Amino acid sequence: MPSTDRGVFSLIIINKAGGLIYQREFQAGLHKLSTNDYLVLAGTFHGVHAITRSITPKIPSVQPPSPATSSPSTTAPAASSYSYPNPGVPVTGLDYLETDKFRLTCFQTLTGTKFLLFTDPLTGNVDTIVQKIYELYADFVMKNPFYQIEMPVRCEAFDRHLGAWLRGRA
Amino acid sequence: MVVYSFYIFDRHAECIYKRRWLPRPTSIVGKSRSEAAPTGLGQTVRSSDDDSKLVFGTVFSLRNMVRKLGGEDDNFVSFTTSQYKLHYYETPTNTKFVMLTDLKSPSMRIALQQIYINLFVEYVVKNPLSPTEHPGGVGVNNELFEESLEQFVVCVI
């Protein structure tokens, strides 16, 4: 069993327009940035995420009249018909990023909100953590009548439950 | 595992080498194309030209982000999406090696490092005929490097 009590460094939530709506540090381990830098980071990541999705390799499908491939038209197939490497799975942008010091997990909801979780590279069950955070978000942010959609999250109950849950795990 | 493509970017953000492989199931179709590609590396295949810029933009942004958060000595190793895995290796001289593979591949950091040390340095850097800079996107046009890279990818990986 992987050690699940390793650290969760921080959490960032990005709305569907690429704006930073939540940033919280749980454990030291990463450099602290200024608020402005976090905003820039969120915007940059939003763009990069879209690009990583668009550079998905496209595999030309083998078409029945394959003799055509021996002809000089070598540049054509990329444009015509292709399939993705994992045909059954929806194409996503960046899901996990690994570095020497941390691991970034990006979870994008169906509505376009992105949860960026920075953890220790050895932290296990990251997906479970992200799912739980999404659940807490759905409960304590989306059900809060004082929360304005797409705006920065300032929900004390969300902070409290998030902190308590992560502490409970550690 | 399958390697989809491989890129080298120099310190001026210029894509100096690019190579695409097609997955093995369609290897017969792929061969004829990959044979054609090396002759006019990078710049001939138009559809992938934009790709290389996007790839560079991605790794460059991510690298900067990682350095900001993890410190100057941190580096990003790879990232995955639901479809592919991108491996990244940067030399001390700021040359960047990028490889796109399928999801099953293990960490390619060592492999990229070997490509750098054993192939790039040996056949490109040490080649007196090879330009040190690549203004205007001349690119690495070196048969020895091509062939050994092909071999390396086919055999080792």
Added chain:
Amino acid sequence: MAAPPRHATMLSISNGDKPAQAQPQTQQTTLPQSPGLRVPSNRKTIYDRHLNRSRNAESSRASFAFLFGEMVTYAQRRVTGIQDLEKRLNEQGYPLGLRLLDLLFYRSTSTSSSALSSSSTSSSPPNRPLRIITLLHLIHGPLWRLLFGRAADALEHSVSPDTPNEYMITDNDPLVNTYISVPREMSMLNCAAFVAGIIEGVCDGCGFETKVSAHNQPTDLWPSRTVFLVRFGDAVMEREKVLERSGVK
């Protein structure tokens, strides 16, 4: 008290069966006279159903949270301040309390009264409470169980001799506030003012003139602990003295 069940069911239930869904399409054309009310094929509406049928049914906490969230948002429109907002929430709860009272009495008399009547009311068959203590026990126990599925956490009498008409009912974690985070600039606000309104309605329905307000009293363990301050009117206090002298319980 035209239709208590309709409103009471808002909180205490979700109907176990959904009559409207079973309705065949052909029936719809035969009932043009009731556009707002959906009538099932057997012509039995929700009003024809036995009131006790949904007594143990529960409604989804999430749907209640969203509904209540909308109620708060609605009440927030064009308010002048926190007090005004709390007043509006209170006003939303008040009629609910009035109507709920009937259902509460109906259910506690029509059944063996083992589940609903609290320890205090079990001695006598549940009547309309005449004394303050009986009323407060009714709120603390049966009413709270009807609304939230559990009794309230504390019931206290004001210790100050100046305010003998003040009683406090404490809920450590009010259901209505579960998902609500009040912004810092409105820290005085407590959305349980809605529940305070229900209590006020119940008291009024019993003939006790009252003002009820909800106050935040957070503790480390219970961050959303809420105290409902029940202030009885002078007339009530006077009557209470008379009743005490004549030994009415």
